[in-house]
Amino acid sequence: MANKSFDQTVVVKLLGRRIGYTTLKNKLYDIWKPSQPFRLMDIENDYFLVSLRTRLNFLTALSDGPWTIFRHYLTVEPWSPDFSSSQLFPHRIVAWIRLPGLPVTLYKCSLITEIGECIGKVVKIYYQTETGRRGRFAQMAVSVDLGKPLTSKLLINGRVQIIEYESLPTICFSCGRYRHVKDICPENTVEDQQESAAPKEQVTEAQFLNANKKSKPFGPWMVVERRQRKNF
Structure with a gap:
């Protein structure tokens, strides 16, 4: 070449x-x-x-x-002269995120962009989100740094807003980073290991997510399946 x-x-x-x-x-x-x-x-x-x-x-x-x-x-x-193929993963990627349950009063392009910038540089907002046609969750593409813990929650007007990531299945729910899972996390604590070994009661998915949103900084709510998008 x-x-x-x-x-x-x-x-x-x-x-x-x-x-x-x-x-x-x-x-x-x-x-x-x-x-x-x-x-x-x-x-x-x-x-x-x-x-x-x-x-x-x-x-x-x-x-x-x-x-x-x-x-x-x-x-x-x-490509740039600084690129090195010796690194196992790129430092940054553009990923789709969702903001489920975002109040309809915040469905303005400027406000959604401002929220997204707390997670990473906003690259694109889903058209139907931008025009306010779809209120179940806001969607946008943001640039995220894979070397840092992913943002899992934001506090917006005193309300906790969870962040969902599409097509990023390998997220550690202990440290919040991409590339490995909790069981092999180098930052895993003895307390986490003991907790995972203890028997768990059966609870509904809603109860599980609600409990983890309050007590854990990271959790399974961060991982969602990719949705089809049109109008680009």
Whole structure:
């Protein structure tokens, strides 16, 4: 790949799952629909370089996501001389989040953006959320730092607002970070281990979530399935 091609080259990686060269290439054609063929190069640690021929195709890959393949995020970032394929995971990804039960009085683009900025840089707001057509939960795409604990709750006007993340199944409910689960968390305490070993009473899902929202900073409410979105 010639140096000139790096001007319109992106680095991609499927988060949490390995994917083969041919499968990825076919999937990229399906989701990006480039006007001209691109060049794909596999490098170490399951990263790939994608050299796009037009500026429009390059900008589409960067800005029209977040993209998912097999329900896993495809991280896309412009190539730079500082990029190192030795790192196992990208430092940042753009992820879809939801704000379930957000009061209808807050369903304004400026207010939702302000809330989202407490979590990460807001990249996109779901159209139906922005126009107030869908009040069950607000949705937006934000840039999150995978090196830090994910934001699980916010205090808005004295009310606790939980945060749900789509397509990020591997979240540790002990430290709040992506990449591992609670049972193998390096920050796990003896108290957590004893608690997990103790017998638990059967409770309904609603009771479980309500109890954990109050007592735990992180929990299963953070993980939700990806929803189909239109109107982009």
